[in-house]
Amino acid sequence: MSDTKPDVKDEEKIDAAVEAELEGVPESMKQGGEGEAAEEADSAENRIENLERELAEAKQQVLYAQAETQNVRRRLEKDAQDARAYAATGFARDMLSVMDNMQRALTAIPEEVKDEEKWKGLINGIEATGRELETVFEKNGVKRVASVGLPLDPNQHQAMIEIPTEEHEPGTIVQEMQAGYVIKDRLLRPAFVGVAKKPE
Numbered sequence: 001m002s003d004t005k006p007d008v009k010d011e012e013k014i015d016a017a018v019e020a021e022l023e024g025v026p027e028s029m030k031q032g033g034e035g036e037a038a039e040e041a042d043s044a045e046n047r048i049e050n051l052e053r054e055l056a057e058a059k060q061q062v063l064y065a066q067a068e069t070q071n072v073r074r075r076l077e078k079d080a081q082d083a084r085a086y087a088a089t090g091f092a093r094d095m096l097s098v099m100d101n102m103q104r105a106l107t108a109i110p111e112e113v114k115d116e117e118k119w120k121g122l123i124n125g126i127e128a129t130g131r132e133l134e135t136v137f138e139k140n141g142v143k144r145v146a147s148v149g150l151p152l153d154p155n156q157h158q159a160m161i162e163i164p165t166e167e168h169e170p171g172t173i174v175q176e177m178q179a180g181y182v183i184k185d186r187l188l189r190p191a192f193v194g195v196a197k198k199p200e
Contacts, residue, residue, distance in 0.1 A: 145180035158190040168196035
């Protein structure tokens with residue numbers, strides 16, 4: 001093998017060919033592509049950060065949606081329970097006047113008539129009807145509001161008159177004019193009452 005050096009002209013040709021090849025290549029690639037690789041890495045990191053942020057937002061929205069769904073379900077369950085519990089409210093309110101008339105009929109009977117044999121069947125029938133009505137009320141959660149002897153409660157009682165008296169503390173109910181009723185824990189009708197006050 002001969003130990004001949006390449007001709008200078010050959011080296012110039014090689015350099016020219018390399019230069020020609022590199023003419024269309026961007027500068028960043030001529031420098032080993034480091035700049036473009038760094039840009040691509042930054043771009044990938046930005047995309048990852050954006051995706052992580054979007055994922056966190058989506059998770060938060062899912063949690064809010066689940067909480068809202070649970071709240072709606074609870075509200076619907078409560079509404080359904082209330083509908084079942086208070087379904088008889090309108091009917092019960094209408095039946096209060098029937099109960100009032102039964103009690104008025106009983107109190108209107110004079111004492112001397114109650115002992116007469118010919119009226120006993122009628123009186124017993126009215127009393128039995130009143131008891132049956134009370135049983136039906138209790139079965140459906142309708143109860144009479146306690147009043148006489150208690151302090152006035154504006155949530156259950158309506159004061160109609162003030163009665164001067166020394167026997168009771170002012171504000172104490174001393175007379176009931178019309179019975180009040182509740183269904184479960186809701187007021188159907190307040191009790192109409194007379195309240196004690198200090199004599200002048």
